[in-house]
Amino acid sequence: MWELTIPRTIVVGEGALEYLKEVTGKRVLIVTDKVIHKLDFVEKVANYLKEAGLEVKVFDEVEPEPSIETIMKGAEIARKYGPDWLIGLGGGSCMDAAKAIWPLYANPDIEVAEINPFTKFELRKKAKLICIPTTSGTGADATWASIITDAKEERKMELPSREMVADIIILDPELPKSMPPSLVADTGLDALTHAIEAYVSQWRNDFSDALAIKAIQIIFKYLPRAYRNPEDKEAKEKMHNAATMAGIAFGNSQVGIAHAMGHSLGAIFKVPHGRTVDLFLSYSIEYSAREAMERYADIARAIGIEAKTDEEAVEKLIEAVRRLDREMGEPASIKELGISREDFEKRLDDLVTRAANSSCTFMNPRVPDVEDIKKLFIYAYEGKKVDF
Numbered sequence: 001m002w003e004l005t006i007p008r009t010i011v012v013g014e015g016a017l018e019y020l021k022e023v024t025g026k027r028v029l030i031v032t033d034k035v036i037h038k039l040d041f042v043e044k045v046a047n048y049l050k051e052a053g054l055e056v057k058v059f060d061e062v063e064p065e066p067s068i069e070t071i072m073k074g075a076e077i078a079r080k081y082g083p084d085w086l087i088g089l090g091g092g093s094c095m096d097a098a099k100a101i102w103p104l105y106a107n108p109d110i111e112v113a114e115i116n117p118f119t120k121f122e123l124r125k126k127a128k129l130i131c132i133p134t135t136s137g138t139g140a141d142a143t144w145a146s147i148i149t150d151a152k153e154e155r156k157m158e159l160p161s162r163e164m165v166a167d168i169i170i171l172d173p174e175l176p177k178s179m180p181p182s183l184v185a186d187t188g189l190d191a192l193t194h195a196i197e198a199y200v201s202q203w204r205n206d207f208s209d210a211l212a213i214k215a216i217q218i219i220f221k222y223l224p225r226a227y228r229n230p231e232d233k234e235a236k237e238k239m240h241n242a243a244t245m246a247g248i249a250f251g252n253s254q255v256g257i258a259h260a261m262g263h264s265l266g267a268i269f270k271v272p273h274g275r276t277v278d279l280f281l282s283y284s285i286e287y288s289a290r291e292a293m294e295r296y297a298d299i300a301r302a303i304g305i306e307a308k309t310d311e312e313a314v315e316k317l318i319e320a321v322r323r324l325d326r327e328m329g330e331p332a333s334i335k336e337l338g339i340s341r342e343d344f345e346k347r348l349d350d351l352v353t354r355a356a357n358s359s360c361t362f363m364n365p366r367v368p369d370v371e372d373i374k375k376l377f378i379y380a381y382e383g384k385k386v387d388f
C-alpha cells in the first residue's frame with residue numbers, strides 16, 4: 001500500500017493570482033518576509049482577498065531558514081487573530097513557516113519539534129492553507145513537510161505531517177519575474193536536485209516518476225534560458241511549474257544524500273539551500289550510480305543524451321549536471337564556496353553526524369555508512385571524482 005499526498009487545487013498560468021477573488025472565508029493571515037512585503041506582491045494578494053470580502057493581516061518576520069522562535073511568534077499572532085486561511089507567500093522559507101505555524105495554531109499546547117506524521121492535528125478545523133511561491137525551486141508549496149532551523153543546535157529539523165499539505169497552490173508566472181539571476185540558479189538547481197533524487201529514491205513510485213522526469217526535462221531545457229534572460233516569460237513560467245512538479249514528486253518519494261549533506265553544510269556554514277544541495281548532486285550521482293544505474297540512465301536519455309551503454313549515459317548525465325552548474329556560476333566544490341580548509345576540518349565530524357542522521361540518507365538508492373559520508377564530504381571539498 002502506498003499513500004500519496006497531493007495538493008488539492010493548483011492554479012497555474014498568467015492571471016492565476018486573481019483566483020484569490022473566489023476564496024470564501026472571514027480572515028486571512030499572510031505569512032511572508034520583509035523583502036516580499038516591500039515588493040507589491042503582498043498588496044496585490046491582499047487586494048484580491050479584500051475584494052472577496054476577507055479581512056487581511058500580514059506577519060512579515062520570516063527570515064531565511066526560519067527559526068523555531070519565528071514559528072512560535074507567528075502561531076501566537078494566529079491564535080490572537082483567528083484566521084480561517086493561512087497564506088504562505090514568498091520563497092520556501094515563508095511557505096515552510098506558514099506550514100509549521102498551522103499545527104501550532106490549531107493545537108496551542110504543542111511545540112515545533114512535536115510536528116510529526118503520526119499525530120492527528122485536525123488542522124482544517126481551524127484554517128486552510130494557500131501557498132503562493134515567488135521563487136521557482138523549493139517545492140515547499142507542494143510538500144507536506146516543513147524545514148525549520150534550530151539555531152541553538154545548528155540543525156535543520158525536517159517536520160512532516162500529511163495534513164500539512166496546501167489546499168490551494170497559486171503558480172502565477174508574474175511573481176518569479178523579479179528574481180535576480182543568482183536566485184534563479186540556486187532555486188532552479190534545487191528543483192533539479194529534488195527531481196533527480198525523487199526519481200532514484202527508494203520510495204519512488206509511478207506517480208512521482210512521471211512528475212520527476214517531466215520536471216527534469218523542463219529544467220534542462222528552460223533553466224539556462226530563465227537564468228540568461230529575465231524577460232523570457234515562457235522559460236520563467238515553465239520553471240515555475242517544474243518546481244512544483246518536482247515538489248509533488250519528492251514529497252511522495254523522497255530526496256537523498258545530496259539533501260542530507262546539503263542540509264548539514266547549510267546549517268553549519270549558513271549557505272543557501274539550493275546552492276548546497278546542488279553542489280552535492282553530481283557527487284551523489286557518482287556515488288549512487290552503482291545501485292541505480294538504469295534509473296540515472298533513464299534520466300540521461302529523457303534529456304536527449306545518446307549513449308551505447310547505461311554507464312556511458314550516466315557519465316554523460318554527470319557531465320551535463322556539472323556543465324549546467326558552470327553555466328550558472330555555481331561552485332563545483334565546498335572549497336569554491338569559500339570555506340577554508342581549517343574551518344571545514346574543524347567541523348567535519350559535525351557535518352558527517354548530521355548527514356548520517358538525516359532521514360534523506362536512508363532513502364538514497366545506495367545508503368552510505370559514516371565512513372562513506374566522511375569521504376564524500378572530503379571529495380566534495382576537493383572537487384575530486386568519486387571513485388569508491
Ligand SMILES: [Zn+2]
Pocket residue numbers: 138190191193194259273277
Ligand atoms: Zn531542496
